[in-house]
Each structure stands twice: as structure tokens, then as C-alpha cells.
Amino acid sequence: MHRSPRRVVPTLLLSALLAACGQSPAPHPDDESVLPPGSPYANGAAYPWSDRLEAPVADPYAAGRDYPWSSPTAASTLDTQAVRSGVNELGDLPWTSATNFWGPVARNRSNGEQDVNDGRILTIGGKTYAKGLGVHADSSINYALNAQCSTFTASVGIDDEVGTRGRVTFQVVGDGRVLYTSPELTGVDAARAVTVAVTGVRELTLKVLKGANTYYDHADWAEARVMCQAPTPTGTVYVSDLAYTSATNNWGPVEIDASNGEQKQGDGRPLTIGQNVYARGLGVHANSTVTYDLGGACQAFTAVVGIDDETQGRGSAAFAVYGDGKLLYGSGRVPAVSPGTQEPPVIARADVTGVHALKLVVTDGGDGKTFDHADWADARLYCNPGRTAGTPDASFGLQGHATVGGVDSVVEPDSAVVLLGADFSVTRLSATGTLAGTGTVSVPGGTARALARQSNGTLVAVGEASGAVVAVRYLPNLQPDPSFGTGGVVIRQYGDAVNSVPAKSLATDVAVQSDGKVVLVGTLSRAYQPYPDDNQSTLDHLIARLNPDGTPDTGFGASGTIALATSAVSSTTCGELEDVMSAVAIQADGKIVATGNSDCTGGYIPLILRVGSTGQLDPSFSGDGLADASVVSGGYGDFIRAVVIQPDGRIVIGGATERFQTAAFVERLTQAGAPDGGRTFQIADEFYEQGSIFSLAAQADGKIVFGARSPNSQNLGRLNADLTLDTAFGSQSSGYVTVTEAITSVNVDPLGRIVGSGPTGTVRVLP
Structure with missing residues (x-):
């Protein structure tokens, strides 16, 4: 040798x-x-x-172990x-x-x-x-x-x-x-x-x-x-892809895209909070601090925070986000989710505009560090120097766009999007905009119109088939739920046949209560007599509630149904009207807010009402349960298409107004039903074209997101808390951005991103 x-x-x-x-x-x-x-x-x-x-x-911990760690x-x-x-x-x-x-x-x-x-x-x-x-x-x-x-x-x-x-x-x-x-x-x-x-x-x-x-x-x-070396981030980036400037952790190293596990590198599991699994993020253990250099180039930080399910319901922690030493977000104590329980995610959001030193801090929640396996799941930074809100999110689909669309959509806790097809099919897009699952159900001749999601992951779609209301419930795997109706499908005729006119009813929107009961709105045929012994058929507003198994909730209204004629509650010279409920939302206290419209010569009569748990009109709302929704135009012009409840309980409606609905409008009501501001704005390219808001969603900060369209343009927009257009949204300081999708549904996902969808596709933009 x-x-x-x-x-x-x-x-x-x-x-x-x-x-x-x-x-x-x-x-x-x-x-x-x-x-x-x-x-x-x-x-x-x-x-x-x-x-x-x-x-x-x-x-x-009982064995006296401890594995404090610090990074380079x-x-x-x-x-x-x-x-x-x-x-x-x-x-x-x-x-x-x-x-x-x-x-x-x-x-x-x-x-x-x-x-x-x-x-x-x-x-x-x-x-x-x-x-x-x-x-x-x-x-x-x-x-x-x-x-x-x-x-x-x-x-x-x-x-x-x-x-x-x-x-x-x-x-x-x-x-x-x-x-x-x-x-x-x-x-x-x-x-x-x-x-x-x-x-x-x-x-x-x-x-x-x-x-x-x-x-x-x-x-x-x-x-x-x-x-x-830790370069400053650019674009939309997962925090777990960044080099941190330093990190400390109380129990082994900070884990990348995995839970904290035990003491070694790479011994964690998929990040899981409340049975929701996240592919990206940081797994830490209280007490922990991770510092990043943003270089003043970022605008927003978002993450889902909580104790990882691997602790089997043990442990708690408090999450905090600091920017240059200033507290930007604090969760308070977040306990572990009980085993087998699915909980809504806790979302951490922070405005990091101009921030250089970002610190993600986890403390023990005041009860010691035992089993404090804390996750910064799906943690992201939005770092686009000079970018404006409304920029397509390049991490979704192809530069923010996916070619899968639907008549309605919901977002899920992991930022996936479920889209409802007009034929009652459902399609799930992953958080990155890729196809993640489909489901179908047989509803011959059916037309779907609206979709809602329950906290346990089930989905309910409504519409009509052969002149009757249809409701379908899907399991989280997108298959029909056999415990609902017959094979997951309920078909019910709420209307009455009048003389030779067949019965008719349909559902236009749906919401699911926290107890699993399904609230749907729409229209139903009823008899009316313009003259004695002259029975004719008309359409009245419909509100109905189903039990979790799909049977009528007999404790609501009359055997599960409320039928209301605008002519009975409004002074009008239009005679008997064609009434259709357009949208429904459920308040935090369980009360139901519904909006509708009645066809009248020269325009529409809008209606907004609130009912209590048994279906009775709520007298604490505008004195009789019915609010005047014609504040914007002051006449029979408003056509309401959407309603949303803000986090503070105020009610926002949107649609079209003025003669022939040539302007979009939003109006806000207090919790008591009193007017609380409103505005109109032009969406159409030409003043004589129709332009309407079709969907609304509320951000946690009080801003309102809307989807609107006219014959020649489709738009996503945002309003400030005072209902003025948010000129920081959109590159032209207009408050909205033009997209290629015909927006009929808009949502804010758990990370604050805005998702708009319609029959032609789905788009996601940055907040």
C-alpha cells in the first residue's frame, strides 16, 4: 500500500x-x-x-428528555x-x-x-x-x-x-x-x-x-x-422553501414539510391539523422561533396554525408573527383538536409590507411545553415588489387559471376548490389547481344551481328536475351520501298544480346549518284569485328546510316550508307578481337571511328578510322581519343576486340596479336591518349594457370581494370596509380586475386568496 x-x-x-x-x-x-x-x-x-x-x-417528557436545538x-x-x-x-x-x-x-x-x-x-x-x-x-x-x-x-x-x-x-x-x-x-x-x-x-x-x-x-x-446565506424571497413562495436566517426549537430541529416528530431530523409525519392534511409548512415544538429576511419585498404572510394531530389531542400553543419586532398577528392559546374531530382551520394572516425581519414564534400557551407539536401549515409569503392585489396566483393552475368551471363553487380548509356542474356532477381541484377528484349522481333532466359545504366536509347541491326541487348530498370523497334521501338525492315538489297548470318549484341557493340541516330557497307555484272563483297560477318565494337525512323539517314554517308572496307584504300596483328567492345566508346565531326579487313592469321589487329558527319572521329585523332593499335606486329597479354576512354580523347584498339593470350595486344593512351604506358602479363597457354583481364574499378584515360581469367583460373586484372600491386591487386602480372566466361564484380561501369561478373556468388571485 x-x-x-x-x-x-x-x-x-x-x-x-x-x-x-x-x-x-x-x-x-x-x-x-x-x-x-x-x-x-x-x-x-x-x-x-x-x-x-x-x-x-x-x-x-415524563422520561426527562429534552432536545433543544438551534440552526446555523x-x-x-x-x-x-x-x-x-x-x-x-x-x-x-x-x-x-x-x-x-x-x-x-x-x-x-x-x-x-x-x-x-x-x-x-x-x-x-x-x-x-x-x-x-x-x-x-x-x-x-x-x-x-x-x-x-x-x-x-x-x-x-x-x-x-x-x-x-x-x-x-x-x-x-x-x-x-x-x-x-x-x-x-x-x-x-x-x-x-x-x-x-x-x-x-x-x-x-x-x-x-x-x-x-x-x-x-x-x-x-x-x-x-x-x-x-438567506436571500430575500420573491414571488409567491412557501416558507418551507426559504432559507431562514436562524431558528431555535425546544425539541429537535425545525422540520420542513413535516410535523415536529421526535428528536431527529426527518422523523415527523405529514402535517395534520383537525384531520386536514397539508403538504407544505413547518413543524416545530414550543418554544420555537424561526427568523426570515424579507428584505422589505413582501406584502402578506398566511398560514394555517395548530397542534399537530400526532399528539392525539394533547398540547397547546400560542402562535405569533412579528415584523421588525412588532407583533403583527397573535393567535392566543390554540389547543389540540380532539382525536377524530374535524375542526375549521385557524388562519394566521399578517400584513408584512416593508418588513425586513419576520419572526414566527410559538410559545407553550401557558401550560408547559408537553406535546406542543405546533404546525405552521401551508405557510406562504406573497413577495412581489410593486405588485397589486388581484394578481393571478401563479401557484394555481396555469398562471392562476384552471380550465375546470361550474355553476357554483366552495373552497375547503386545505384551499381545494369544489365545483358544481350543471348536471349535478362535482369536481375537486387541489390547492394547486390540479384535478383531485370527481363525483356524479343520476338526476335525469336535472339542472344544478348552487352548492354549499358543511364543516364535516359533506357537500349539498340544489336545483331542479322536471319542475321539482332537487337536493343532493355528497360525502367528502364526492360520492352520493346514502344517508340522505334516496341514494343521496331528494326530489320534492313544493308547488301546487292549478287547473291545467302543473305544479312547479325549484331551488336557486342553499346553505347548511351547523346542525346539518339544509336550508334552500327558490320559488314554488301557488294559486291566486284575481277575481272570485278565478284560480290562476303564480310563483311565490320559497324557503324550505330539510333534516340531515333529507326529510322535511316539520318544525320549520308550515311542515318545513315558507311560501311568501311579495304582494302580501309590499304595497305595489303590479298585481300578483312572479316571486323568486335568489340567495340565502345563515348568521352566526342561526337566523336565516334570504333575498329575492319580484318581476314588475319596468323593473323588479327586491326583498330581503330574516327568519328565526322555526321559520317565523324576525321582528328584530327592521321591525317586522322585512327590510327595504331599494335604498340604492330608490325605486323598483334593484335585482338582488347575492348576499353575504360580514364577520361583524352586518348584511351585504349585491346585484344590478337602474333601468334595465345597467349598473352594479352593493348595499349594506345593520344587524337590525337598517340601511348602512351602499353604492353603484359601472361594470359594463357601454353605459347601456347590463352589468351585475353575481356573487359576494367577505374577508376577515371587513373588505368585500365580488364577482361581476356584463355582456363584454368578467370581473373580480374588492370593496373597502366603507364600500368604496379598493383601488389597491387591480393594476389600473379601478378596484377590480378583468378575467377570462364568466364569474358566477366568488370565495375567499383560508389563506385569504380570492377564487372566482364560472361555467368556463376558475381563477385564483392574490389578496
Whole structure:
């Protein structure tokens, strides 16, 4: 075997080193198989050691375990001395696990013997090193880099304390892949410089492998360093794709796109909160702080926060978002969700405009750190210098657009979108806009009109078939729910046949109560007598409620039905009117708000009402349960298409107004039904064209999102809390953006993004 030229070691120095090590000079220094008298390796002696490799147990906290961890620090614009920042001495950093053949791994010292601090100054080839790691083959040390570093460097070799003995090979491993292997080095070799690219590496492993045996294999990773840098983010980016500037965690490393797990890198599971699974995010353990350099280039941060389901309902934590030291969001105490329970997500949102240092902080919620496995799920930053709200979200479909559409849509807790086809089919698009599932149900001749989602994940669609109301319920897997009606389908005729005119009824909108009862609105045929003994057929407003199994709720209205004629509650000269309910929403207190329209010569008569839990008109709403919805135009012009309840309980309606509905309008009512502002605005390209709002959604900050269209344009728009157009939304300071989809449904997803859909497709824009 070829050997490097033998290094000459002064006799007195060699004797002193060996005496200090309790070792006598070997008679044959080139042959480690011959043990000198007094050798510590005689009779197979060994002192195997490991750190942070305990097997998981049911309650690691009761076992007295603790795994505090901190990351390397990355260079960034936050560091005023960036030239010297980002260089991390591994001898000063916590490893995630380590094994060593002979006593502990030594920090900034040689391996020595079996005790913790019995090493000496790291010395290779007569050169000393202040920093590094002293090990003994075989050894392995793991560090969690989490893809934030670019380069590993070290000077490696056998420590001078063993003289010319020892024979080892050094290896650098990244995420299980060997990145570097040294030649076999012996006690006569000088230090060898090592430089390895570690860009993208999450777990760095430093290994020292023995030669023919382990005798005197005192190996040094001198000046072992990682260089890390955290560039500022651009575009819409998952936080888990970013290099953080620093991180601390109370129990093992911060995990990327996984839960906190136990103490090691990569021992987490899919991020799961309240049975909702998230593909991206950070898994941490209270107390934890993760810092990012935004460089003032971002506008918004969003995440779903909570205790991971892996704790089986144990633990709690408080989440906070800080920008340049200022609290931007605080969740308060968030307890774990009970096993098997699906809960609505807790959404963290923060305006980070101009922020440089972003800190994501998790504390223990005031009850100790036990089982505080906390998730920043689906955590994202929106970083588009100069961008305006309303920009298509490039992470969805093809540059924000998906070619799958429907007559109505809902968003789910994981930001998936479910679309209702006119034939009662349903299609799910994932949070990235890809096809994630479909479902169909047989409704011959049916036409679907509206879709609603219950908190347990079931979906209810309504419409009509052959002149009767149809309601369909789908399981979360998009298959018909056999516990609802017949095979998931309810077909019910609410109308009356009059003389030769057949009965007719249809549903136009639907909402699901927290108890699973289904509220639908629409129209039904009823008899009226313009003259004595002259029975004719007309259409009246319909509100109906079904039990969770699809049967009529006999405790609501008259056997589950409210039929209301506008002519009975409004002074009108139009005679008997064709009445149709257009939209329904359920307040937080369970009261039902419904809107409708009645056809009248020259325009429409709008109607907005509120009923209580048993279907009676609510006298606390405008005195009799009926509010005047003609505030905007002041006459018979308003046609209401949409209603939404704001987080503060105020009611917002939208539709079209003025002669022939040539202007879009919004109007807001207080909880008591009093006028609370309104406005009209032009959507159509030409003043004489019709333009209407078709759908409304409320943001958590009080702003209102709308979908509108005219014959020549389709728009998504946003109103400020005072109902003025939000000129920050849209590139032309107009308050709305033109899209290619014919918007009939608009939603705000759990991360604040705006989803608009219609028969031609679906679009998602940034908030």
C-alpha cells in the first residue's frame, strides 16, 4: 500500500503526547494490528457513545428528555456585518445525533480518552486549530441544515496526539448521499483540505470510517464549517422553501414539510391539523422561533396554525408573527383538536409590507411545553415588489387559471376548490389547481344551481328536475351520501298544480346549518284569485328546510316550508307578481337571511328578510322581519343576486340596479336591518349594457370581494370596509380586475386568496 512520506516528530514531543494519552510507543507504528504494551485497546476495550438516539416512548417528557436545538445562522441583509456572517463553526452548533467509538465527540478538542473533556488542542501535522470536532473511528455526526447552507469546509486528519498511528477515511454525506470521500489518511499525513457543496442539503452527516481496525483512530474535523446565506424571497413562495436566517426549537430541529416528530431530523409525519392534511409548512415544538429576511419585498404572510394531530389531542400553543419586532398577528392559546374531530382551520394572516425581519414564534400557551407539536401549515409569503392585489396566483393552475368551471363553487380548509356542474356532477381541484377528484349522481333532466359545504366536509347541491326541487348530498370523497334521501338525492315538489297548470318549484341557493340541516330557497307555484272563483297560477318565494337525512323539517314554517308572496307584504300596483328567492345566508346565531326579487313592469321589487329558527319572521329585523332593499335606486329597479354576512354580523347584498339593470350595486344593512351604506358602479363597457354583481364574499378584515360581469367583460373586484372600491386591487386602480372566466361564484380561501369561478373556468388571485 502506498504511504505518504513519514512525518518527523520530535522525540520529546512524541513521548510527551503518548504519556499524556496513557499510551506507550508502538514497536511497529505502521502496523496497527500490533498493540504496544499498555495499549487502551488491549483485550477489545471500547467506549462506544451516542447522543440523542433514544428510542421514542409514549411520554418522552415524563422520561426527562429534552432536545433543544438551534440552526446555523445565515448571512442576510439583516446582518450589518454580512462579510463575516453566515460562517458557522460546527464545533459550536448542536448536532441532532452522534455516535463515536471511543468516548464522546469532543467540541473544539481532540477525542482524548473516554471522558467528556479529556481532549487536547486539535493538532494535525504540527498545526493547531481552535475550532472543530475530535472523534474516533467509527463515528457519525448529523446536523440539520434544512437546505439553508451552500458550502461545507474542513481540514481533516489524524490528531498528533497518537503520533504516527491511526488510519481512517473521512466522508461527507448529504441526505444519505455521499458527497465526498477522502483517501485513507494516517498519522503521518498532513491535514487535507475539504470543500463540499451542500446546497439543498437538509441533513449533513460527517462520518469517519476505520481502516483495518480502530486502533488510535483519533480523527479531527478541524475548522469544520458551513457557510449559509438567506436571500430575500420573491414571488409567491412557501416558507418551507426559504432559507431562514436562524431558528431555535425546544425539541429537535425545525422540520420542513413535516410535523415536529421526535428528536431527529426527518422523523415527523405529514402535517395534520383537525384531520386536514397539508403538504407544505413547518413543524416545530414550543418554544420555537424561526427568523426570515424579507428584505422589505413582501406584502402578506398566511398560514394555517395548530397542534399537530400526532399528539392525539394533547398540547397547546400560542402562535405569533412579528415584523421588525412588532407583533403583527397573535393567535392566543390554540389547543389540540380532539382525536377524530374535524375542526375549521385557524388562519394566521399578517400584513408584512416593508418588513425586513419576520419572526414566527410559538410559545407553550401557558401550560408547559408537553406535546406542543405546533404546525405552521401551508405557510406562504406573497413577495412581489410593486405588485397589486388581484394578481393571478401563479401557484394555481396555469398562471392562476384552471380550465375546470361550474355553476357554483366552495373552497375547503386545505384551499381545494369544489365545483358544481350543471348536471349535478362535482369536481375537486387541489390547492394547486390540479384535478383531485370527481363525483356524479343520476338526476335525469336535472339542472344544478348552487352548492354549499358543511364543516364535516359533506357537500349539498340544489336545483331542479322536471319542475321539482332537487337536493343532493355528497360525502367528502364526492360520492352520493346514502344517508340522505334516496341514494343521496331528494326530489320534492313544493308547488301546487292549478287547473291545467302543473305544479312547479325549484331551488336557486342553499346553505347548511351547523346542525346539518339544509336550508334552500327558490320559488314554488301557488294559486291566486284575481277575481272570485278565478284560480290562476303564480310563483311565490320559497324557503324550505330539510333534516340531515333529507326529510322535511316539520318544525320549520308550515311542515318545513315558507311560501311568501311579495304582494302580501309590499304595497305595489303590479298585481300578483312572479316571486323568486335568489340567495340565502345563515348568521352566526342561526337566523336565516334570504333575498329575492319580484318581476314588475319596468323593473323588479327586491326583498330581503330574516327568519328565526322555526321559520317565523324576525321582528328584530327592521321591525317586522322585512327590510327595504331599494335604498340604492330608490325605486323598483334593484335585482338582488347575492348576499353575504360580514364577520361583524352586518348584511351585504349585491346585484344590478337602474333601468334595465345597467349598473352594479352593493348595499349594506345593520344587524337590525337598517340601511348602512351602499353604492353603484359601472361594470359594463357601454353605459347601456347590463352589468351585475353575481356573487359576494367577505374577508376577515371587513373588505368585500365580488364577482361581476356584463355582456363584454368578467370581473373580480374588492370593496373597502366603507364600500368604496379598493383601488389597491387591480393594476389600473379601478378596484377590480378583468378575467377570462364568466364569474358566477366568488370565495375567499383560508389563506385569504380570492377564487372566482364560472361555467368556463376558475381563477385564483392574490389578496
